[in-house]
Amino acid sequence: MRRPIIAGNWKANLTLREAAALAQQLTRSCETAAADVVICPPFTALAAVAPLLTGSRIGLGAQDVFWEPAGAFTGEVTPPMLVDLGCRYVIVGHSERRTHFGESDEAVGRKLRAALAHGLAPIVCIGETLAQREAGETMDVLTRQLEGALSGCPPDTCRRLILAYEPVWAIGTGKHATPEQAQEAHQAIRRWVAQHCGPEEGQAVRIQYGGSVTAANAAGLLQQPDVDGALVGGASLKADAFVAIVQAAASVAASTKPKAVV
Numbered sequence: 001m002r003r004p005i006i007a008g009n010w011k012a013n014l015t016l017r018e019a020a021a022l023a024q025q026l027t028r029s030c031e032t033a034a035a036d037v038v039i040c041p042p043f044t045a046l047a048a049v050a051p052l053l054t055g056s057r058i059g060l061g062a063q064d065v066f067w068e069p070a071g072a073f074t075g076e077v078t079p080p081m082l083v084d085l086g087c088r089y090v091i092v093g094h095s096e097r098r099t100h101f102g103e104s105d106e107a108v109g110r111k112l113r114a115a116l117a118h119g120l121a122p123i124v125c126i127g128e129t130l131a132q133r134e135a136g137e138t139m140d141v142l143t144r145q146l147e148g149a150l151s152g153c154p155p156d157t158c159r160r161l162i163l164a165y166e167p168v169w170a171i172g173t174g175k176h177a178t179p180e181q182a183q184e185a186h187q188a189i190r191r192w193v194a195q196h197c198g199p200e201e202g203q204a205v206r207i208q209y210g211g212s213v214t215a216a217n218a219a220g221l222l223q224q225p226d227v228d229g230a231l232v233g234g235a236s237l238k239a240d241a242f243v244a245i246v247q248a249a250a251s252v253a254a255s256t257k258p259k260a261v262v
């Protein structure tokens with residue numbers, strides 16, 4: 001069965017004190033056995049948040065990673081550093097990194113392979129812009145991003161990573177994909193994984209939806225058969241909103257039949 005996974009991307013927000021306070025609120029109210037819960041604070045807060053999660057079910061993730069293990073790469077943070085801090089997850093290829101920092105599909109692939117090599121579970125973001133959607137290019141874009149990220153990976157890679165379908169037009173805009181739009185894209189992504197990595201990998205891979213997920217729209221999205229969780233930006237900065245999304249995932253998991261048996 002694919003376990004739902006809800007991840008919070010705190011982006012470049014929160015001081016140390018604020019990050020610690022939010023992490024503490026979440027450890028008090030976000031415990032569920034029905035879903036994996038991950039928080040991705042900024043690099044500066046990882047060391048402070050990590051001990052606060054000890055003994056909780058909440059996993060720690062970073063928002064980016066460099067592909068080399070160490071060396072003369074000023075400003076970069078490497079996979080062994082993240083492992084040392086207690087991270088189990090790392091976001092790679094977020095659209096904000098692709099757009100503002102020129103991150104290419106090839107760079108995303110290098111980061112993904114480096115994360116996997118060090119035992120981190122990458123959350124790999126893919127998604128089309130509004131212009132690409134309107135031009136009917138959504139699947140071409142997703143295919144190119146999937147190929148860029150996964151080329152050179154062994155076929156069994158997909159069960160060790162999480163894909164996040166994040167239409168760029170939905171990120172931080174308050175305009176989320178409809179459940180039908182999300183399902184259509186997720187189904188196509190799963191089909192691509194099945195064709196390129198094998199049918200079992202297609203069934204096993206978890207695909208999150210990201211883009212203006214809130215407590216109000218989470219259940220409708222998570223009920224879709226190929227939507228296995230959410231990557232949450234803005235709403236993850238407020239404990240109540242994030243907890244409500246986690247609760248929505250837990251209720252959907254309890255009320256629907258398992259999404260796949262692998």
Ligand code: PEP
Nearest residue numbers: 171172210211212233234
């Ligand atoms: C994100 O940052 O990945 C994201 C989906 O942001 P938001 O939820 O704010 O749209």
